Amino acid sequence: MTTDNRFSQELREERDEQQTGTLSEVITGPVSDWATDFSHADPEWAADPFPIQDDLRQRCPVAHTERFGGAWLPTRYDDVASIAHDTERFSSRAIVISNFRPPLDLAPVGGTPPISSDPPFHHDARKLLLPAFTKTAIGRYEESTREYCNSLIDAFDTSDGRGVVDAAQDYAKYIPMRVIGDMLGLPQQDTALFAEFVEAVLGTVDLPPEERGERLRPLFDYLYDQVREHVDNPRDDLTTHLINAELYGQKLGPEHVVGTIVLLLIAGIDTTWSAIGASLWHLAGNRADRERLAASPNALPTAMEEFLRAYAPVTMARLVKQDMHFGDVDMKAEDWILLSFPAANRDPAHFDQADQVVIDREVNRHAAFGLGIHRCLGSHLARMELRVALEVWLSRIPEFTLADPSAVTWSTGQIRGPRTLPLRIS
Amino acid sequence: MKVQIDSDRCQGHGRCYDLAPELFGADDEGYGQVLGDGVVPAGQEQGARLAAANCPESAVIILEET
Numbered sequence: 001m002t003t004d005n006r007f008s009q010e011l012r013e014e015r016d017e018q019q020t021g022t023l024s025e026v027i028t029g030p031v032s033d034w035a036t037d038f039s040h041a042d043p044e045w046a047a048d049p050f051p052i053q054d055d056l057r058q059r060c061p062v063a064h065t066e067r068f069g070g071a072w073l074p075t076r077y078d079d080v081a082s083i084a085h086d087t088e089r090f091s092s093r094a095i096v097i098s099n100f101r102p103p104l105d106l107a108p109v110g111g112t113p114p115i116s117s118d119p120p121f122h123h124d125a126r127k128l129l130l131p132a133f134t135k136t137a138i139g140r141y142e143e144s145t146r147e148y149c150n151s152l153i154d155a156f157d158t159s160d161g162r163g164v165v166d167a168a169q170d171y172a173k174y175i176p177m178r179v180i181g182d183m184l185g186l187p188q189q190d191t192a193l194f195a196e197f198v199e200a201v202l203g204t205v206d207l208p209p210e211e212r213g214e215r216l217r218p219l220f221d222y223l224y225d226q227v228r229e230h231v232d233n234p235r236d237d238l239t240t241h242l243i244n245a246e247l248y249g250q251k252l253g254p255e256h257v258v259g260t261i262v263l264l265l266i267a268g269i270d271t272t273w274s275a276i277g278a279s280l281w282h283l284a285g286n287r288a289d290r291e292r293l294a295a296s297p298n299a300l301p302t303a304m305e306e307f308l309r310a311y312a313p314v315t316m317a318r319l320v321k322q323d324m325h326f327g328d329v330d331m332k333a334e335d336w337i338l339l340s341f342p343a344a345n346r347d348p349a350h351f352d353q354a355d356q357v358v359i360d361r362e363v364n365r366h367a368a369f370g371l372g373i374h375r376c377l378g379s380h381l382a383r384m385e386l387r388v389a390l391e392v393w394l395s396r397i398p399e400f401t402l403a404d405p406s407a408v409t410w411s412t413g414q415i416r417g418p419r420t421l422p423l424r425i426s
Numbered sequence: 427m428k429v430q431i432d433s434d435r436c437q438g439h440g441r442c443y444d445l446a447p448e449l450f451g452a453d454d455e456g457y458g459q460v461l462g463d464g465v466v467p468a469g470q471e472q473g474a475r476l477a478a479a480n481c482p483e484s485a486v487i488i489l490e491e492t
Contacts, residue, residue, distance in 0.1 A: 130455035135440055301444070305480075363479040371482055375437040380456065383444075 004243070006254040007227045012220075015255065016213075024069025024099045026206060038065045038073050040097070040315065040338060041206070046412040050355065053343040062329050068097050071336035072320075072329065073343075077367070079327065080344035083318060083337055084371040090318035090337060091118050092374060096414060097317045097336045098205035100212070112263040113256055115374060122373060128245050129260070132183070132238055135380040141179055142384055148178050149392035156425070163426035164403045167284075167393075168418045172276035173269075175389050179381070180268045184261060185237030186226055193222065198269050201262070202413055223258050223265075238264060268378045274313035274417020275382065276389045281418050282307060282357060283394075284402045289359050294398035297391060303359035304386055309366035310357045312342040315414040316370060341367045342416065400425045427466040428489040429474050431458045435485035442486050446473030450486075458485065 005011070031042050034052050039045065045052060056063045057075040065071050074080050083090050093107040095115055102111065110116020114125035131137065152174055156165045165171070177194045181187075197219040204212045227239060234240045242257045252260075283290040293300055318337040323330070331337075345366045348354040369376035376382065402408065403422040411419050429449055431442070442450035442458045448470055451459050466474045478486040 127455065130438070134438075134452055134454070134456040135443070136452065362476065365480055365482055365484075367482055369439060369482070372437060375439055375482075380440060 004231050004251075006251070006257070007224055007231065009224070011254065012224060021100055021102045021209065022069075023209065024101070026099050027067045028206075035060050035063045036065070037067070038063045038071075038338075039067050040073075040414065041412050043412065046410045046416070049342065049416070050346055053340065053346060054355065057343065057347060062327060064329070068099055068336055069101065069334070070332065071097060071338055072326075072331060073338045073340060075340065075343040075347070077344040077347035077350040080339060080341065080367065081371050083326075083339060084316075084367075084374070087119050087122075087373060089321055089324055091321050092116055092122075093118065093319055095317050096202065096205055097338060100205075100209055101319070101334060109256065110259075111255075112259045114260075114377075115263050115267065116259075119373065124247055125256070125260075126373075126377065128242075128247070129264075129377055132241065133377050133380060135384075138380045138384050141182070141381075142388060144182070145175065145179055145385060145388045146392060149175060149389055150396070153392065153396050158426060162403075162424075164422050164424050166421055167280045167423045168273070168277045168421035171393070172280065172389065172418075172421075173273045175276060175385050176269045176272035176382075179385060180265055183238050184226075184264060185230065185235060185239050186265075190222075194265060194269060197222070198266055201266050202270065202415060205413065219262065220258065223261050227258060227261070264378075268381060270411065270415045270417065271313050272382045272385050274411065274415055275308060275311070275386050277418040277421055278311035278313065278416075279304070279307040279386065279390055280393065280400075280423065281402070281408065281421055282311065284400050284421075284423050285405070286357070289357070290394075290398075290400070292359065293390075294394045297394070299359065300387060300390060300394075302362065302364075304383070304390065305364045305366065306357055306359050306361045308368040308386075309345045309351070309361075309364055311417075312345050312366065312368035313415055313417050314368070314370070314376070315340045315342060315416070316374070317414065338414075341370060397425050427471050427474060428464045429460055429466060429477070430464055430487040430489065431460055432485045432487060433457065435483045437483050437485075439482050441480045441482065442477040445480060446470070446477040449474055450477060 031037050031039050053075050061076045063073040091107055093110050094102050108118040108121040114122050117125050152171050177191045181191055200215045200219055204215045230239045245252055316339040318339055320331045320333055320335040322333050346354045369379040400423045403424040407422050408418055409420040436458050438456040443452050451461050453459050478488050
């Protein structure tokens with residue numbers, strides 16, 4: 001039997017030296033005009049992006065910025081949908097906007113397949129993962145998720161007599177970290193590390209590549225260690241599944257295996273953390289909705305879809321493949337597209353009372369999990385986690401309010417959700 | 427009434443089998459499937475309409491009886 005040395009440190013260092021790509025001029029500072037100088041890294045956008053999006057939708061509707069080396073922001077549902085479905089003209093080679101564009105020859109695989117992949121490779125890489133993320137497969141994790149949510153609430157410390165907990169940091173954050181860690185077969189005592197990894201991936205997009213590489217090193221060191229440990233001790237989890245998986249008659253390359261693990265670990269954490277947090281934030285500030293759902297758990301599945309529509313946490317990105325016209329604008333090759341599913345979900349041309357949260361909204365064709373071939377692979381996992389997290393919270397803590405509305409903070413960038421959420425629970 | 431799924435459009439969002447599990451199921455990769463011959467039994471028309479109205483890809487098709 002030959003040893004599997006795909007994941008050796010020597011081979012990894014050789015590959016790291018070959019990294020190339022292009023860097024654009026870093027433009028920072030306050031936004032002068034949202035139509036011509038937008039920035040989703042701006043604090044005004046983080047605090048409340050919806051009035052900005054509503055304004056742009058009426059007067060643009062595709063905004064532009066010279067920041068990040070050039071980027072476009074469509075705000076109408078139809079434009080977002082048409083770009084999401086158009087994989088011929090828009091590439092997923094990179095899906096987080098920064099001043100760094102990875103080399104063109106990274107397509108069609110990308111750094112974190114299949115989210116970073118284009119057809120036809122995308123289809124084959126995604127097919128390896130789909131069976132593990134069906135609603136039925138995810139159902140196996142529901143009971144352990146419920147127990148874990150209960151254990152988090154059991155551990156709430158209100159001994160100072162104020163009766164306040166941080167629902168973002170002490171509840172919402174841990175649920176997706178624990179579940180995806182279990183699915184990947186990572187040690188449960190490492191759960192808290194994952195939050196640092198998410199910050200390293202998503203909080204460093206404006207750093208120069210070398211500095212960013214340094215910040216990402218602990219994540220890759222950790223995952224290569226875990227993969228090598230799984231090579232030695234195979235078991236029934238997603239990491240072993242990827243190590244053994246084959247495409248076109250060959251085992252996957254080491255960068256594919258580790259890149260996909262990075263995707264599975266990172267993509268499900270702050271997204272679902274955001275969805276749970278935003279839902280609790282809404283309920284803390286809306287007594288009628290909170291009382292309704294606490295009294296009628298059967299209303300939760302419909303209400304949950306409305307939270308996903310109105311507070312969609314995820315915005316993706318694309319790169320324009322070639323110079324082209326899109327509606328009234330001329331896009332250039334390598335321009336970014338900020339693909340805002342949140343903006344699409346608030347388009348009044350597509351939703352009645354688009355700016356209102358209507359928890360009984362029965363017809364809700366929202367795009368929170370994306371559209372087209374890149375539909376969120378983990379959408380069934382996210383929905384299970386969100387539903388269980390809210391069911392457990394509402395049954396254990398039916399009455400809660402915002403302890404200090406001005407103390408709530410929201411993340412900046414492409415994933416939006418509360419990062420500090422002090423709730424008074426008694 | 428009869429339901430169909432346009433498999434070229436379906437991306438496995440699963441809204442149909444969430445909302446009308448008596449009419450739709452999932453295949454091994456999570457794509458939607460019509461259960462049986464797609465004829466909607468009396469009393470289940472509302473489930474069929476909800477599935478069609480909520481599909482993000484508009485892949486659920488309803489054929490009303492003529």
